[in-house]
Amino acid sequence: MMMMKGEQWSNLGSTMAAIMFAYAMFRQYFPPQLQDYIFRYGKKLSNFMYPYVHVTFDEFIGERMKKSEAFSAIQNYLSDKSSSNAKRLKADVVKDSQSLVLSMDYNEEITDEFNGVKLWWSANRTTPKTQQFSFYPGADEKRFYTLKFHKRDRQVITGIYLSHVLKQGKAIAADNRQRKLYSNGGGQGWLGHRSSSTWTHVAFEHPATFDTLAMDEKKKREIKKDLVKFSNGKAYYAKIGKAWKRGYLLYGPPGTGKSTMVAAMANFLNYDVYDLELTTVKNNVELRRLLIETSNKSIIVIEDIDCSLDLTGQREEKKKKKKDDKNEEGDPISAMSKNEERKESEVTLSGLLNFIDGIWSACGGERIIVFTTNHVEKLDPALIRRGRMDKHIEMSYCRFEAFKVLAKNYLDIDSHPLFGEIGNLLEETDMTPADVAENLMLKSDDDDDEEEEVETCLKNLIEALKTAKEEASKKAEEDARLKAEKEQKEKEAAEKEQSVKEDVTQDAVSAKEVKDNGVIH
Numbered sequence: 001m002m003m004m005k006g007e008q009w010s011n012l013g014s015t016m017a018a019i020m021f022a023y024a025m026f027r028q029y030f031p032p033q034l035q036d037y038i039f040r041y042g043k044k045l046s047n048f049m050y051p052y053v054h055v056t057f058d059e060f061i062g063e064r065m066k067k068s069e070a071f072s073a074i075q076n077y078l079s080d081k082s083s084s085n086a087k088r089l090k091a092d093v094v095k096d097s098q099s100l101v102l103s104m105d106y107n108e109e110i111t112d113e114f115n116g117v118k119l120w121w122s123a124n125r126t127t128p129k130t131q132q133f134s135f136y137p138g139a140d141e142k143r144f145y146t147l148k149f150h151k152r153d154r155q156v157i158t159g160i161y162l163s164h165v166l167k168q169g170k171a172i173a174a175d176n177r178q179r180k181l182y183s184n185g186g187g188q189g190w191l192g193h194r195s196s197s198t199w200t201h202v203a204f205e206h207p208a209t210f211d212t213l214a215m216d217e218k219k220k221r222e223i224k225k226d227l228v229k230f231s232n233g234k235a236y237y238a239k240i241g242k243a244w245k246r247g248y249l250l251y252g253p254p255g256t257g258k259s260t261m262v263a264a265m266a267n268f269l270n271y272d273v274y275d276l277e278l279t280t281v282k283n284n285v286e287l288r289r290l291l292i293e294t295s296n297k298s299i300i301v302i303e304d305i306d307c308s309l310d311l312t313g314q315r316e317e318k319k320k321k322k323k324d325d326k327n328e329e330g331d332p333i334s335a336m337s338k339n340e341e342r343k344e345s346e347v348t349l350s351g352l353l354n355f356i357d358g359i360w361s362a363c364g365g366e367r368i369i370v371f372t373t374n375h376v377e378k379l380d381p382a383l384i385r386r387g388r389m390d391k392h393i394e395m396s397y398c399r400f401e402a403f404k405v406l407a408k409n410y411l412d413i414d415s416h417p418l419f420g421e422i423g424n425l426l427e428e429t430d431m432t433p434a435d436v437a438e439n440l441m442l443k444s445d446d447d448d449d450e451e452e453e454v455e456t457c458l459k460n461l462i463e464a465l466k467t468a469k470e471e472a473s474k475k476a477e478e479d480a481r482l483k484a485e486k487e488q489k490e491k492e493a494a495e496k497e498q499s500v501k502e503d504v505t506q507d508a509v510s511a512k513e514v515k516d517n518g519v520i521h
């Protein structure tokens with residue numbers, strides 16, 4: 001039998017449909033017994049002649065014309081397929097506004113194959129006959145995809161193929177998504193009033209990745225594993241009844257890569273970043289609003305948490321005392337009326353803790369919260385206890401392993417005769433990755449000089465390390481001298497105090513003897 005193409009089947013199907021339509025029009029001219037007969041066998045014949053099933057996926061669905069998630073996922077899935085498959089393509093600009101994505105043009109059909117099953121997708125649109133304008137999206141132009149497959153493949157298509165398409169489409173969308181860096185400005189509003197803090201965003205384009213992050217390999221692997229486990233943990237978090245969130249505390253001296261780590265995490269997980277500047281947040285109410293407004297799959301960062309606010313709880317203590325004092329004075333109205341509190345209040349430690357603990361339970365989606373600090377010892381233990389900050393990561397000075405990552409990134413070298421000396425110096429000297437990196441920046445673009453330049457960079461680094469080592473040892477000597485001086489002074493003071501005490505005791509004894517014996521020695 002001659003094989004028919006999809007298009008030919010379509011034509012045949014249309015012919016059958018036309019015959020059935022004609023029959024419906026003229027059925028009253030047939031006797032009733034014959035009507036039934038014709039209908040049953042006509043349908044059988046049409047099914048036999050045209051064994052294909054059509055499924056339509058509209059762009060907007062429901063009464064409120066909501067954009068269909070399935071339509072978007074199919075669009076992504078097909079754009080991936082059609083770039084190599086379809087003959088007529090349309091181009092869209094996406095991502096950083098620099099890349100083009102090709103997708104199939106309207107009325108174009110492409111073939112897909114899945115588990116040995118062949119199927120056809122087509123992109124279609126209909127435009128209304130009237131020129132009326134509608135506020136509803138999709139009411140003016142209706143776009144839809146049509147999937148056609150053989151009825152014998154119904155099980156495969158509805159069972160696994162469609163969910164495969166949706167999953168793939170969502171994954172492609174995540175890849176193509178232009179990620180955002182949000183920050184809360186809180187600038188000046190009308191007449192100098194501070195406007196309430198809101199999120200504004202720019203494209204997130206930080207290039208840092210775990211590959212470029214200078215840090216112990218084992219530690220990096222552990223963090224990546226933790227992040228993957230978290231991002232795949234929807235079912236797990238639901239099972240244990242916890243909000244799908246994870247807290248990271250990054251601590252270490254300035255320039256050890258805390259911000260770089262946040263960027264690497266965001267790039268690794270494909271998450272947005274919310275840079276939360278607590279000093280511009282007026283109060284807990286505003287903090288709550290800002291946090292609720294954050295989207296799924298995001299990292300919320302509070303940098304330098306120790307400097308951001310009085311988070312040690314001292315202010316709260318003071319407030320509480322003030323409130324208690326007022327209550328004790330028998331203030332008939334509440335010591336701090338709600339309005340007063342609202343006017344005065346600022347973000348408090350307990351406010352922040354509440355939000356970290358509870359706010360996202362209601363939101364469902366995944367959130368990571370990161371605190372960074374240069375002084376972990378200054379933080380209130382309540383803020384960083386496990387469960388709130390699940391993982392504490394120390395960002396430390398650059399050691400040899402971290403240096404090798406920087407040398408690869410900055411100089412494109414894996415080894416060099418000077419590495420040995422650098423390795424020894426790095427083990428003895430505390431230098432931040434930022435300072436090491438500064439020395440590894442090539443000064444010229446001239447390829448001919450590159451080898452020489454690399455050597456110059458490494459020698460500069462050696463000099464910088466030696467200077468840092470000398471300074472550190474001078475500082476250590478100075479510290480030791482000051483410490484000894486302080487100890488000596490304390491010792492002298494203690495001795496003086498002791499001798500004064502002894503004199504006082506002696507005087508007391510003498511006075512008693514005079515009193516008891518009336519004797520003066």
Ligand SMILES: Nc1ncnc2c1ncn2[C@@H]1O[C@H](COP(=O)(O)OP(=O)(O)OP(=O)(O)O)[C@@H](O)[C@H]1O
Binds near residue numbers: 258
């Ligand atoms: N571990 C690192 N790996 C790669 N680059 C680093 C690392 N640490 C620092 N750098 C480089 O130094 C610069 C400053 O680092 P970064 O801002 O991440 O440090 P930080 O610890 O967040 O500092 P601060 O506490 O002052 O905010 C970065 O732009 C990056 O180029």
